[in-house]
Amino acid sequence: MPSYPDSCPRSRELFERARKVMPGGNTRTTVYIDPFPIYAVRGEGCRVWDVDGNAYYDCINNFTAMIHGYGQPEAVKAVGKQLPHGTAFGAPTLSEIELAELLISRLPSADHIRFANSGTEGVMMAIKAARAYTGRAKIVKIEGAYHGSYDFAEVSLDSNPQNWGDLPASTAYAKGTPQGVLDDVMVVPFNDSEALEAVFKTHGREIAGVLIDPMPNRAGLIPARQDYLEALVEAAHAQGALVIFDEVISFRLSHSGAQGLWSIKPDLTALGKIIGGGFPVGAVAGSAEVMKVFDPTLGKPALPHGGTFTANPVTMRAGLAAMEGLTPEAFAHLDKIGQHLRDGTNAALAKHRLTGRCVGLGSMFKVHFTGNPITDYRSVYPSAAERRKLNTFHKGLLDRGVLSASYGLFALSTPMTETDAENILSAIDDTLKLIAHQ
Numbered sequence: 001m002p003s004y005p006d007s008c009p010r011s012r013e014l015f016e017r018a019r020k021v022m023p024g025g026n027t028r029t030t031v032y033i034d035p036f037p038i039y040a041v042r043g044e045g046c047r048v049w050d051v052d053g054n055a056y057y058d059c060i061n062n063f064t065a066m067i068h069g070y071g072q073p074e075a076v077k078a079v080g081k082q083l084p085h086g087t088a089f090g091a092p093t094l095s096e097i098e099l100a101e102l103l104i105s106r107l108p109s110a111d112h113i114r115f116a117n118s119g120t121e122g123v124m125m126a127i128k129a130a131r132a133y134t135g136r137a138k139i140v141k142i143e144g145a146y147h148g149s150y151d152f153a154e155v156s157l158d159s160n161p162q163n164w165g166d167l168p169a170s171t172a173y174a175k176g177t178p179q180g181v182l183d184d185v186m187v188v189p190f191n192d193s194e195a196l197e198a199v200f201k202t203h204g205r206e207i208a209g210v211l212i213d214p215m216p217n218r219a220g221l222i223p224a225r226q227d228y229l230e231a232l233v234e235a236a237h238a239q240g241a242l243v244i245f246d247e248v249i250s251f252r253l254s255h256s257g258a259q260g261l262w263s264i265k266p267d268l269t270a271l272g273k274i275i276g277g278g279f280p281v282g283a284v285a286g287s288a289e290v291m292k293v294f295d296p297t298l299g300k301p302a303l304p305h306g307g308t309f310t311a312n313p314v315t316m317r318a319g320l321a322a323m324e325g326l327t328p329e330a331f332a333h334l335d336k337i338g339q340h341l342r343d344g345t346n347a348a349l350a351k352h353r354l355t356g357r358c359v360g361l362g363s364m365f366k367v368h369f370t371g372n373p374i375t376d377y378r379s380v381y382p383s384a385a386e387r388r389k390l391n392t393f394h395k396g397l398l399d400r401g402v403l404s405a406s407y408g409l410f411a412l413s414t415p416m417t418e419t420d421a422e423n424i425l426s427a428i429d430d431t432l433k434l435i436a437h438q
């Protein structure tokens with residue numbers, strides 16, 4: 001059996017064709033793999049097939065969005081029923097009320113919700129809502145945490161040892177980022193209450209809100225400490241700033257998201273991914289008091305917000321089916337197979353005498369090949385040798401029928417059985433063995 005990339009000649013052909021019409025053949029930076037990505041042709045349950053006929057356990061699940069994998073019967077039925085009646089109107093529909101009611105019933109902190117078309121937009125609306133509510137400009141964010149492509153949310157996303165300096169220094173993610181954007185974002189290390197308190201002490205009255213993902217994937221997928229989140233809420237509220245939870249990913253952690261798990265009530269929550277049942281979606285939710293910045297019934301709102309495809313009934317119906325399928329039992333199953341894979345991966349690392357650790361919670365885990373104590377972005381920033389291991393891990397898993405993210409992230413789906421989890425673990429074990437012998 002040839003291994004990647006030789007196992008994927010048709011993907012290579014498609015990539016060459018794509019290069020003629022897209023920069024670097026790419027329209028989504030995150031899906032690029034060197035030398036070329038594998039092109040998907042179909043998915044079924046927890047598996048996905050590429051154009052060359054190779055089958056994979058899908059442990060990316062569209063970067064955590066496809067929590068039911070592919071072809072969830074209820075979502076397929078709901079979408080099929082909606083399509084002939086119209087896919088998007090210049091008018092609201094019943095479907096948005098139904099999904100809003102379900103999400104509000106699950107989010108302990110939220111009275112009201114507003115939909116958008118991506119997680120990026122959900123985060124953007126949350127930041128703008130915090131600014132509109134407080135009349136302040138600055139936000140605080142965690143170094144290395146990803147929150148989508150809004151300029152302010154991207155600050156210090158990929159800082160490196162050459163430019164990261166002493167926090168709260170901000171670094172630009174994209175060339176051409178205006179200095180004003182960098183000036184209005186204060187960057188702090190994850191899980192560090194002292195650093196956060198220091199920023200609030202100096203700039204407290206200029207800060208609209210603190211943006212935090214309680215288990216930030218790109219900053220290491222390390223769960224927040226309970227006392228840290230409590231101190232964060234206290235520090236923000238003491239200065240009249242709002243707490244914004246980015247639950248675009250972490251809403252897949254429990255029936256009531258990360259805020260349910262940690263019993264924290266943020267003022268605003270950004271959502272996306274799983275709540276659209278496989279269709280483009282985003283949302284911002286929060287207390288009625290804060291969310292009134294969007295209310296148009298009393299004249300022009302403090303924060304107007306539109307969106308041509310926002311709350312379209314196809315997304316809303318698919319989202320409703322996906323969320324209804326996420327019962328407490330479904331979460332218990334995901335937690336069980338997730339823990340089995342984390343434990344099994346840590347055992348395999350030890351068995352093969354590899355330095356590293358598998359971290360995460362619930363249906364997500366990530367492998368770091370570092371011996372450092374894992375605390376924040378800097379502690380897991382990979383050295384050149386660790387990057388090579390990650391690359392071998394990713395490609396080795398592809399050859400063993402497991403699709404994971406190139407930076408070591410795994411996100412599981414409800415159709416995965418315990419046998420599937422065992423097969424994934426055996427591919428992980430085999431690939432770690434390969435790395436150990438390199």
Ligand SMILES: Cc1ncc(COP(=O)(O)O)c(C=O)c1O
Binds near residue numbers: 063146247272282
């Ligand atoms: C934590 C987090 N926030 C926001 C976003 C942006 O969501 P979208 O890609 O739907 O714009 C992502 C996307 O991966 C994310 O992981």
